[in-house]
Every structure is written in structure tokens, then in C-alpha cells.
Amino acid sequence: MNFYSEHAKVWVSVDVIIFGFDEGQLKILIGRRQMDPGRGQWSLYGGFVGTSESIDQAAERTLQELTGMQRLYMRQLGAFGAVDRDPGERVISIAYYALINVADYDEKLRAQYGLEWVDVNHVPQLYSDHNEMVAMALSKMRQKIKSEPISFRLLPPLFTLTQLQHLYEAVLGEEVDKRNFRKRIKDMDFIEKTELIDKTSSKRGAALFRFNRKAYKEDPNFKL
Amino acid sequence: MNFYSEHAKVWVSVDVIIFGFDEGQLKILIGRRQMDPGRGQWSLYGGFVGTSESIDQAAERTLQELTGMQRLYMRQLGAFGAVDRDPGERVISIAYYALINVADYDEKLRAQYGLEWVDVNHVPQLYSDHNEMVAMALSKMRQKIKSEPISFRLLPPLFTLTQLQHLYEAVLGEEVDKRNFRKRIKDMDFIEKTELIDKTSSKRGAALFRFNRKAYKEDPNFKL
């Protein structure tokens, strides 16, 4: 008998907000809940924290289950612990948000889990407090994308400046001045212009850029 | 039998980093751990989350136990969940940070709990991952104090501009230009000059200011 045993245990889960950029919109991945309570409701994907894994590991396991992808960007958002947040049992949930390049995402997996990409501006009502989690994740994203080079996680390895600008516009929810935007990008030497040209979105073609992680680490001054 | 019961429960605790401003230094309140494992080690104060309280309520209960004070500023920092973070059992802890005016704090309570104020720049080794929590709290504080009027939570209701400046210097860990600082304060109409004079720290006396919460809510543009 020790002092721990005087107290009650609770279930702890993780829920993951997966952001993607597609069709000029910032989207998240949601699915229909497969179990009671709340079966059939739109919901974030989550999972319980096991006894032999850290909460970060639980979140990574959940994310990988869903995407099959490795080494994705993921950060903790915070813990959600209202007593009745889950209608079934007392469950404390720790929310994470992750960024993926939609093009890398296996469409078969999406279908298999019955997941859908939905525009962050048109998220339906979700199970439990998941809408709150999404709102908080979006707000944190907006903050972070201005001061850290996480935008590249939402794009293919090679991207045009117009794509990058549209991504910022989608995340921030406001228009961005093209010339000022490009000026700032030019100041960041770790965003490198390649010799490659993308001709898919214009007749003239646009230069493809790449994020050089090593160069960023040597001189990490990101500011949008 | 439902799907919850396939999973294991864990203990969930809260730990509170209590900041105070005293003798020109930013300090936190720590104590000697009263139970095994880790008895006698320096530690943050914490408590377990009960079955009928939210995590925020658990944090508030813990904070109030310790300070006897109500309506303090407190925010969640995040969840800490390494498997072996607690040497005794698997415990996931959610850290909170709180701000108090040291002068309001009952010295008897401090002595009763065996707590000490220590400078954030000289925090000893703490139990478990508590040093990590403190570092994160400090970093969040630094961020927040530049964009939200939380500094007043660390001061008496009436304060001089020199006090306020020293507080910023202690939190940010760098010197602040007196004239530029006062210029910015003047721009914020919700920091009101009173007719009162503090003569305790100079012969000439310094004007006492107060934070007008209502005025701030009407025009909340805080920027330091």
C-alpha cells in the first residue's frame, strides 16, 4: 500500500488533428466513429495510451496506424479533461496535431478507415470536445507557421512560390501580398530555388523551390 | 463489456509551477517531497486528478490548497507522459503554471508546507521531470508576457513603473530601456496613473499605477 493507491486511475487517450493542404484549402482528416457511444458521428481519430508507451508514442502509433507514414511533424496541443467530455466513461485526452503532404497519403488507407478531408472552415459537428481541439490546433498552427518552417511539411519536397503563398493564405485565412511575400522568401537562404520548372499550373512555368533543412539549422531565422 | 474496458487506466496528476516576483527576481515555489519515492527531494507541488473533477479543477484545488488564494491566473502548460517519468508508478502529469503576488501570499502557509521561493535562474534539481516543466513554463511565460497583460498578476494592485520594468527584466532575462519602456506603457490606456505616490523606494517618490481590466477589455491591444 503506497500513496498512489489511495487515488483513482482514469483512461487516457490521444486524439490527432491531421492537417493537409489540398485544392488550395487547409483541411483536416476526420472519420465516422466506429464504436459506441457516438457511433456514426464525425470524429477525430484517436486511441488509448497503453501502459508501456509514452503519450507521445501513443500519438505516433495512432498517426502511423492511420497514415502508414513515418517521421511526420507532430506536436502536443494540450490535455482535455472535463469530467463528462466523453459521454461513455471518464477519459482524459491529450490532443496532438500533425502535418502531412496530402500527395504522399495513401488513398487506400483513407478509404479503408472511412476518412474524409474537410476544409478547416467547414468542419461539421464532431464527437465530444473535438471541435474545441480543432479550433485550438488551428490557432496554434497560425501562430507557429509565422515563426517556424513547418509549412514545408504540408507541401511536396518541390513546390512553387505560388503554392507556398496559397498555403499561407489558407492557414492564415487572409490574402498575402505577392511581392512582399516573395521578398521575404528571398531573404531566407534555406528556401532554395532549383533549376526545375513546374509547368502544370501555367504555360510559362514556375520555378520549383526546396526547403534545405541543413541550411536552416545553421542559420535558423524564419520570419514571415 | 465495452471498448473502454479493453484498455488500461493510469494515474493522472497535476503539477503546478507557481511564479512570484520578489526582490527583483522571478521565483517559483518548490518544496521537499513528503512521500516515497523521492522523499526529501525538491519538487513542484502536485496532486492527483479525482474522478469527479476536471483536470482544471484539480489544478485549481491544488493551487488553492497551497496558497489559500482564489481566482489566480493559471494556464495549462501541457501533459508529460514518459513511461518512467515517475519512479514509483506510471503517472501521467498535466502541468499548469500560475502567477501570484508574493505580498498576498500567507507566509504561514508557506512555512506549513515547507515551501521555498527560488530564483528561476537557480532552480535545484527537482523530482522526476519537474525541471523540464519549469523550463517550459518559463519559456511560455516569456512569450506570453509580451503579448498579454499578465504581468500585473505578479504585482500588487498599485505599482510603480520601475517595479513593472524590473519585473519585465526579470522575466525576460535582459535589460529594458527605461524611456522606451515608459513610452510603450503610456500608449496603453488601461495602465492608469493614480494620484498616489510611493515613497518607499526613493526620496522623490514615484507615481503609482494600476491596471484597469475593464478598460483593457474594451481596447485590448497589449504590446511590449
Place this chain on the structure above:
DNA sequence: TCAAAAGTGTTAGATTTACACCCATGA
């Protein structure tokens, strides 16, 4: 030849930073 997206500089205004002296008072 023309529609559509790519690409490019300048200027005014706002913000930020650096900096030094006089004031009021009690001891």
C-alpha cells in the same frame, strides 16, 4: 494573339532603437 500565371522594385509611413540630462527629496 491573347489569356493566364510568373515574376519583379520603389516609396511612404510606421515602428523600433539608441541615447543623456534635469528633477525632487530626505538624509
Place this chain on the structure above:
DNA sequence: TCATGGGTGTAAATCTAACACTTTTGA
């Protein structure tokens, strides 16, 4: 009278924001 902390303004530099036209090319 003097030591101590309180209080004040200006100018240079930097940063931010607004703004429009030319280029390239495939259809």
C-alpha cells in the same frame, strides 16, 4: 549639498505595407 531614484524627447535606422506592369508560353 549631495546621493538616489524618477522622469522626460529626439533623431536615425529599420521594418512594413501598399501598389502595377512586363514576361513567357500554349492553346
